[in-house]
Amino acid sequence: MSTVSKKGGINRRNLLKASAGAVGFAAGAGAITGFPYVHSAEPKVLRYLGTAVNEGDEIAKKCMEDTGIKIEYITATTDDVTKRVITQPNSFDVLDTEYFSLKKLVPSGNIFALDTKKIKEFDNITPVFTKGQLANGKKIGAQGTAPWKVLYLEGANSKKFSATPTEFVTLIPTVYNADTLGIRPDIIKRPIASWSELLNPEFKGKAAILNIPSIGIMDAAMVVEATGQHKYEDKGNMTKAEIDLTMKIMTEAKKAGQFRAFWKDFNESVNLMASGETIIQSMWSPAVTKVRSMGIACTFQPLKEGYRSWASGFCVSKAVSGPKLDLAYEFVNWFLSGWAGAYLNRQGYYSAVLSTAKANMTADEWGYWMEGKAAVGDIKAPDGTVLEKAGATRDGGSFDERMGAVACWNAVMDENDYMVRKWNEFIAA
Amino acid sequence: MMLIFALFFLLPLVFVTIVSAWDYNEYEMIPAFSLRGYTDTFEGCIADLPELCTILKTYLKTVKLCLLTWSLTLFIGFTVAYFLAFHVRSKTWQIVLTLLCTIPFWTSNVIRMIAWIPLLGRNGLVNKGLQGMGLIHQPLEWLLFSEFSVVLALVHLFTFFMVVPIFNSMIRIDKRLIEAAYDAGATGWQTLVNIIIPLAKPGIVIGSIFVITIVMGDFVTIGVMGGQQIPSAGKIIEARLNALQFPAAAANAVILLGITILIISSLTRIVDIRREL
Numbered sequence: 135m136s137t138v139s140k141k142g143g144i145n146r147r148n149l150l151k152a153s154a155g156a157v158g159f160a161a162g163a164g165a166i167t168g169f170p171y172v173h174s175a176e177p178k179v180l181r182y183l184g185t186a187v188n189e190g191d192e193i194a195k196k197c198m199e200d201t202g203i204k205i206e207y208i209t210a211t212t213d214d215v216t217k218r219v220i221t222q223p224n225s226f227d228v229l230d231t232e233y234f235s236l237k238k239l240v241p242s243g244n245i246f247a248l249d250t251k252k253i254k255e256f257d258n259i260t261p262v263f264t265k266g267q268l269a270n271g272k273k274i275g276a277q278g279t280a281p282w283k284v285l286y287l288e289g290a291n292s293k294k295f296s297a298t299p300t301e302f303v304t305l306i307p308t309v310y311n312a313d314t315l316g317i318r319p320d321i322i323k324r325p326i327a328s329w330s331e332l333l334n335p336e337f338k339g340k341a342a343i344l345n346i347p348s349i350g351i352m353d354a355a356m357v358v359e360a361t362g363q364h365k366y367e368d369k370g371n372m373t374k375a376e377i378d379l380t381m382k383i384m385t386e387a388k389k390a391g392q393f394r395a396f397w398k399d400f401n402e403s404v405n406l407m408a409s410g411e412t413i414i415q416s417m418w419s420p421a422v423t424k425v426r427s428m429g430i431a432c433t434f435q436p437l438k439e440g441y442r443s444w445a446s447g448f449c450v451s452k453a454v455s456g457p458k459l460d461l462a463y464e465f466v467n468w469f470l471s472g473w474a475g476a477y478l479n480r481q482g483y484y485s486a487v488l489s490t491a492k493a494n495m496t497a498d499e500w501g502y503w504m505e506g507k508a509a510v511g512d513i514k515a516p517d518g519t520v521l522e523k524a525g526a527t528r529d530g531g532s533f534d535e536r537m538g539a540v541a542c543w544n545a546v547m548d549e550n551d552y553m554v555r556k557w558n559e560f561i562a563a
Numbered sequence: 564m565m566l567i568f569a570l571f572f573l574l575p576l577v578f579v580t581i582v583s584a585w586d587y588n589e590y591e592m593i594p595a596f597s598l599r600g601y602t603d604t605f606e607g608c609i610a611d612l613p614e615l616c617t618i619l620k621t622y623l624k625t626v627k628l629c630l631l632t633w634s635l636t637l638f639i640g641f642t643v644a645y646f647l648a649f650h651v652r653s654k655t656w657q658i659v660l661t662l663l664c665t666i667p668f669w670t671s672n673v674i675r676m677i678a679w680i681p682l683l684g685r686n687g688l689v690n691k692g693l694q695g696m697g698l699i700h701q702p703l704e705w706l707l708f709s710e711f712s713v714v715l716a717l718v719h720l721f722t723f724f725m726v727v728p729i730f731n732s733m734i735r736i737d738k739r740l741i742e743a744a745y746d747a748g749a750t751g752w753q754t755l756v757n758i759i760i761p762l763a764k765p766g767i768v769i770g771s772i773f774v775i776t777i778v779m780g781d782f783v784t785i786g787v788m789g790g791q792q793i794p795s796a797g798k799i800i801e802a803r804l805n806a807l808q809f810p811a812a813a814a815n816a817v818i819l820l821g822i823t824i825l826i827i828s829s830l831t832r833i834v835d836i837r838r839e840l
Contacts, residue, residue, distance in 0.1 A: 213805040238590040345791040395790025554806045559617040562794035
């Protein structure tokens with residue numbers, strides 16, 4: 135017994151010595167070979183803070199290949215991203231966030247104003263963002279925090295938004311989309327054409343709305359307006375009386391048992407719909423795609439009152455300067471050059487510069503995703519899984535039909551504080 | 564030890580209390596004295612009488628869920644601990660069975676809760692089974708996204724926190740006391756009430772403290788299992804935090820802390836844990 139343990143002890147000690155030596159050697163070798171590099175070239179690294187949705191590994195990989203810039207993702211939830219920008223602006227270089235957050239972020243002074251002259255494709259960014267209209271000149275609904283209201287700043291160091299175009303911009307659009315209700319056509323079995331259907335007693339106990347106050351209240355407002363009970367001046371900036379009215383109508387529906395559940399998380403919405411717990415609910419485009427890929431019928435239903443739209447983009451931290459800033463511009467220019475745009479379009483989002491994205495997509499892909507045409511072949515996701523069989527058309531049709539029908543944008547209201555309190559009251563009712 | 568306690572517990576708590584009396588705007592806290600966080604929280608509590616205001620409704624609901632969960636976990640936890648301490652003789656088996664109680668913690672919170680849908684949902688196993696047996700014709704809606712499902716999930720999760728301290732108290736009971744009671748002619752029930760329960764009291768109180776503090780602050784389980792339709796004190800804090808209204812969130816946290824301390828201190832008044840341990 136004692137010999138065994140002694141032998142074991144020696145073995146272990148030898149092993150430790152050997153491994154310590156190996157580690158030391160490796161460290162030494164690393165230092166010697168690595169040293170000259172540190173001086174000859176700064177590593178090209180950008181820390182990219184954002185939500186998981188937009189942080190594709192593929193984009194980081196391709197960016198590394200094309201430009202040598204290493205993108206280090208810092209992943210957080212939408213709300214945590216905002217908190218971090220306000221409290222720790224030095225902890226990231228590039229920030230991916232939604233346009234409506236800018237109303238909170240820009241006054242904090244932690245956002246750098248990008249110079250449009252240094253952005254090659256800036257003039258080709260879709261006029262949805264720069265002017266609030268489609269390429270054919272059709273005006274888009276401007277209720278809420280529409281991107282063009284918070285895109286321009288008055289000057290390089292300004293904390294004020296400019297109503298007219300200037301050369302200083304906040305966010306470079308990455309992805310945006312138009313949201314509506316998701317439905318289960320196999321169970322509902324009749325056409326759905328209005329937001330008011332969410333409160334239709336026919337769907338009692340089978341409807342859902344999302345429990346993120348700032349977005350949920352806008353879906354609620356779309357419903358209230360569709361039922362004809364009130365016409366809002368601006369659904370994205372309600373008065374206290376309008377908030378009260380909206381929540382009163384929703385509270386009555388809640389008490390009557392209209393809602394099966396509220397959801398907060400992407401997967402919750404998928405599960406509610408796929409299991410048949412709900413058959414009509416506010417939903418996001420990729421969630422509908424996910425339900426469909428499970429072999430369950432689900433439609434992202436276009437409605438006559440239009441869509442609630444959202445848009446996110448990236449900007450640069452105020453703390454970034456010098457060579458790092460040049461890197462940031464290089465990254466912006468690479469992002470808009472087409473590959474990334476095509477990648478995002480293929481996921482059902484829309485990208486900022488359509489012309490360069492088109493050049494990176496096949497005619498069939500472009501036709502299906504952007505022009506509302508029937509797919510000629512199978513439509514595949516970027517990772518190769520089949521999303522739609524040949525012959526399918528996109529819910530809601532073409533880019534112009536969908537974005538042209540936007541009624542309002544995700545927003546932060548002036549009465550945000552009051553709204554959050556009322557929302558808590560609604561949940562407690 | 565004192566230093567760690569002061570640095571990581573007392574100091575943050577002091578900060579939270581200070582911040583709770585600050586003012587705020589859309590994106591930052593303003594270090595000026597304001598009780599807005601508190602007055603907003605109790606908004607309508609007097610004006611809306613006899614209708615209850617949001618905060619009272621929320622706390623009544625939370626306390627109700629807490630009491631239901633507490634009594635169920637206590638009953639089940641006590642039974643399991645009793646079985647482990649007095650019916651399982653071998654130490655190995657006691658350890659193995661205790662470890663089995665940790666199974667609910669092997670997966671993440673969200674997955675665990677999503678897993679209830681196929682069981683309790685409208686088209687779930689229970690409803691399909693009952694319909695198959697002809698007991699019901701319409702699926703039971705209250706199985707999921709209701710107070711029932713919330714309590715079920717909480718009990719499923721937190722019974723373990725009752726089992727461990729009660730079991731710990733029970734195995735310390737001198738077996739000769741039970742034999743003496745038996746020899747003196749006590750029935751099983753009398754032994755339980757007069758010997759085991761009094762001696763297991765510290766375990767019961769510690770377990771109760773665990774369960775009550777966790778349930779009072781919980782918002783994830785209540786949120787997901789209640790279909791986000793059941794209010795909780797934690798949820799109000801979360802909604803405020805996400806809207807960057809830190810002082811209001813802090814004020815709510817201070818209120819929650821106060822109420823929880825009240826409950827715990829009344830519990831410890833019943834049993835002096837320090838003396839019993």
